[in-house]
Amino acid sequence: xxxxxxxxxxxxxxxxxxxxxxxxxxxxxxxxxxxxxxxxxxxxxxxxxxxxxxxxxxxxxxxxxxxxxxxxxxxxxxxxxxxxxxxxxxxxxxxxxxxxxxxxxxxxxxxxxxxxxxxxxxxxxxxxxxxxxxxxxxxxxxxxxxxxxxxxxxxxxxxxxxxxxxxxxxxxxxxxxxxxxxxxxxxxxxxxxxxxxxxxxxxxxxxxxxxxxxxxxxxxxxxxxxxxxxxxxxxxxxxxxxxxxxxxxxxxxxxxxxxxxxxxxxxxxxxxxxxxxxxxxxxxxxxxxxxxxxxxxxxxxxxxxxxxxxxxxxxxxxxxxxxxxxxxxxxxxxxxxxxxxxxxxxxxxxxxxxxxxxxxxxxxxxxxxxxxxxxxxxxxxxxxxxxxxxxxxxxxxxx
Amino acid sequence: xxxxxxxxxxxxxxxxxxxxxxxxxxxxxxxxxxxxxxxxxxxxxxxxxxxxxxxxxxxxxxxxxxxxxxxxxxxxxxxxxxxxxxxxxxxxxxxxxxxxxxxxxxxxxxxxxxxxxxxxxxxxxxxxxxxxxxxxxxxxxxxxxxxxxxxxxxxxxxxxxxxxxxxxxxxxxxxxxxxxxxxxxxxxxxxxxxxxxxxxxxxxxxxxxxxxxxxxxxxxxxxxxxxxxxxxxxxxxxxxxxxxxxxxxxxxxxxxxxxxxxxxxxxxxxxxxxxxxxxxxxxxxxxxxxxxxxxxxxxxxxxxxxxxxxxxxxxxxxxxxxxxxxxxxxxxxxxxxxxxxxxxxxxxxxxxxxxxxxxxxxxxxxxxxxxxxxxxxxxxxxxxxxxxxxxxxxxxxxx
Numbered sequence: 001x002x003x004x005x006x007x008x009x010x011x012x013x014x015x016x017x018x019x020x021x022x023x024x025x026x027x028x029x030x031x032x033x034x035x036x037x038x039x040x041x042x043x044x045x046x047x048x049x050x051x052x053x054x055x056x057x058x059x060x061x062x063x064x065x066x067x068x069x070x071x072x073x074x075x076x077x078x079x080x081x082x083x084x085x086x087x088x089x090x091x092x093x094x095x096x097x098x099x100x101x102x103x104x105x106x107x108x109x110x111x112x113x114x115x116x117x118x119x120x121x122x123x124x125x126x127x128x129x130x131x132x133x134x135x136x137x138x139x140x141x142x143x144x145x146x147x148x149x150x151x152x153x154x155x156x157x158x159x160x161x162x163x164x165x166x167x168x169x170x171x172x173x174x175x176x177x178x179x180x181x182x183x184x185x186x187x188x189x190x191x192x193x194x195x196x197x198x199x200x201x202x203x204x205x206x207x208x209x210x211x212x213x214x215x216x217x218x219x220x221x222x223x224x225x226x227x228x229x230x231x232x233x234x235x236x237x238x239x240x241x242x243x244x245x246x247x248x249x250x251x252x253x254x255x256x257x258x259x260x261x262x263x264x265x266x267x268x269x270x271x272x273x274x275x276x277x278x279x280x281x282x283x284x285x286x287x288x289x290x291x292x293x294x295x296x297x298x299x300x301x302x303x304x305x306x307x308x309x310x311x312x313x314x315x316x317x318x319x320x321x322x323x324x325x326x327x328x329x330x331x332x333x334x335x336x337x338x339x340x341x342x343x344x345x346x347x348x349x350x351x352x353x354x355x356x357x358x359x360x361x362x363x364x365x366x367x368x369x370x371x372x373x374x375x376x377x378x379x380x381x382x383x384x385x386x387x388x389x390x391x392x393x394x395x396x397x398x399x
Numbered sequence: 400x401x402x403x404x405x406x407x408x409x410x411x412x413x414x415x416x417x418x419x420x421x422x423x424x425x426x427x428x429x430x431x432x433x434x435x436x437x438x439x440x441x442x443x444x445x446x447x448x449x450x451x452x453x454x455x456x457x458x459x460x461x462x463x464x465x466x467x468x469x470x471x472x473x474x475x476x477x478x479x480x481x482x483x484x485x486x487x488x489x490x491x492x493x494x495x496x497x498x499x500x501x502x503x504x505x506x507x508x509x510x511x512x513x514x515x516x517x518x519x520x521x522x523x524x525x526x527x528x529x530x531x532x533x534x535x536x537x538x539x540x541x542x543x544x545x546x547x548x549x550x551x552x553x554x555x556x557x558x559x560x561x562x563x564x565x566x567x568x569x570x571x572x573x574x575x576x577x578x579x580x581x582x583x584x585x586x587x588x589x590x591x592x593x594x595x596x597x598x599x600x601x602x603x604x605x606x607x608x609x610x611x612x613x614x615x616x617x618x619x620x621x622x623x624x625x626x627x628x629x630x631x632x633x634x635x636x637x638x639x640x641x642x643x644x645x646x647x648x649x650x651x652x653x654x655x656x657x658x659x660x661x662x663x664x665x666x667x668x669x670x671x672x673x674x675x676x677x678x679x680x681x682x683x684x685x686x687x688x689x690x691x692x693x694x695x696x697x698x699x700x701x702x703x704x705x706x707x708x709x710x711x712x713x714x715x716x717x718x719x720x721x722x723x724x725x726x727x728x729x730x731x732x733x734x735x736x737x738x739x740x741x742x743x744x745x746x747x748x749x750x751x752x753x754x755x756x757x758x759x760x761x762x763x764x765x766x767x768x769x770x771x772x773x774x775x776x777x778x779x780x781x782x783x784x785x786x787x788x789x790x791x792x793x794x795x796x797x798x
Contacts, residue, residue, distance in 0.1 A: 029413075045723070046719060046722035046723045047721070047722040047723070047727070047728060047730050048718045048721070048730045049722075049730070066743065066791035077715075079715065079719075079749055080715055080718055080743070080746070080747075081748070082746070082747045084746075113711075113715065113749045114715025114716070114718070114719060115715040116719075225719060226718075226719050226722060276782070302701070302789070302793065303793055306790055306793035306794045307793065307794070309790065309794045310793070310794035312794075313515065314513075315479065316479055316512070316513025316514040316625075317478075317513070319447045319513070319625075320445060320447060320478075320513060320624060320625050321515075322446070322447070322448040323445035323447035323448075323625060324444070324445045324446070326448075327446075328446070329446060329709055331446050331448070333448045344479070346478075347479070347481070348481045349479055349480075349481075349514045371752060386790060386792055387794075388787040388790045388791070390701070390705070390790075391705055391708065391785060391786055391787045391789075391790065392787070393703065393708070394702055394705035394706065395705045395706070395708045395709030395711075395786075
């Protein structure tokens, strides 16, 4: 049961059960590269940055983008935890560095409840336990993908391989997150590993640009969390070098974008309480940023999200959300359709077949297309519908 | 049963039943001033501006701020209705002008479903019917307040009086709106009438400033609608003139702000599916706009709103929403409390009494205080909690 995941060469994975918040499941995970790996990361921009984010950013900087692995816990976010939280985040990394003896620094991530200190006595035992059982298999990677989950209902993994001159390169990724999701890295953790060799700075450029088009286009509820982190490690174990102006660059970027897109779609589909994956594409914007802004305005509208839940082709709410997005366009030119069903053309409502609308909205995946006719740029964002279940989950999370 | 409403002198009110969407209730309302009145208004900034907003803005401008009244229908928003919608909005005003024979122009408002044409044959009969039964009483004003409601569960009215040199001035207001609410005039209609005499330009200055501190600080779900309109009419029937540097100005502004604040609180409390009124005050911001931005970020967070629904003093979600508000502050200085219960001091969580927290969160009105310690400005916003009922209402509105 490896879900077709092709684990890149030269990485090992370990998990253990610290019992931080959840019972009878793994809540600590390690990814270890056999050799120091190039690393790039994108972190939350929330002003209340969690301790592990502060620590990881600093360690990545100090190590000039070369690390040995990551250590992650779920169940406690180690956010808004003051000096004690900073010491604990540093200690988590130190335990991982010591017990894996892999020579390089570890980045550290936490996800879960905000404002509670980590139970360090549990982690002092659990991180070494994970380190003592590191495995190379795809199944072990999946075990890691499971250990980072919180309110997620399904694991999120994706992988791609490509070959250049007979040499195979693998990219595998996993992610967690289902609430408090919004661009700029919500309560979202994503890890991508590859056996390609990529210089750290170049890797950061590629990763930042692709995250902007993928993970940063996912929204569940507009909340950007204190802990969001996406990390990529490239250890070169495939023997294939990816650099600017090489034939390897294009297939590498394509494969990486596909992995990140698949993770993004899985994150949106598993939005808390979701019954639909909603893909919103806004074309005809002056810039990518404005296209995304308009698409996110639609994707974050509770009225659009509840209409989709109610299988209601309520294009008025879509138009309304475009209208208050802050993006400038001429309302008399806008086209809106859901899949192939035209709802508005040049700002005028189209009389549509309600049966066909119900049919389309009964599908699990809803595709909304908007043409603003105010430029040439396009963005796609992914979200989900808003249901009673979201309220139930979040009305009783902490207590 | 006039709810203690003191109806200002020189206004008449009429309602009728057009049967646009609702059955067995009034859905058309008129306010008519006996003499042409100074008028000021604040309209939605949504790019998909509804026809009645376009028409009212234009009529107010052409009339240099002197009008005879307003005509309103509920059940159909006349938004995204193209040229036919514009003609219909103009026609609604014309019917009101003709049948009331009051000499001046009428502004026009519509609220309800977007993208559906008004049933003009019904309005051709219903507006004259309302005009044929104009009454002066407070009860008639309340009848108007009822006719403008849509998904609201309660009417929203407020009034104040003050005396200057033995002359009494009355201000009365009513509003509707319970979903699609957000600053910059959500699906919100508000009408204020006063028998003070105020020059149109001066009235607009006062009204715009006070709306910014009141109605534009209400949010239910972050959606700003296509139709939002707040209108004030001042007909001078009290014989009291309000102008700059007069002793009447201060009591007038105070009374008007109180009326608008009361309406704002009632709008938030009746947010779709709400079980709590939530008042969020952010102090210590560099500017009022930034204080409001931070407060709205908290007020729009689905996670904060569901936590309040669940009676959970989850200050982590409040901190998180402040953190992604885009307002700059030092996270290590922030204080957060709910009523008198300290949750965070100088960025550090406080261990609090959970029983006391549950007690406070069981009250109908929740007051959240934040001090950013990044300036001297304060803003208060009003919102409500997010419940399953909101989903139920909006998941099945149109169909």
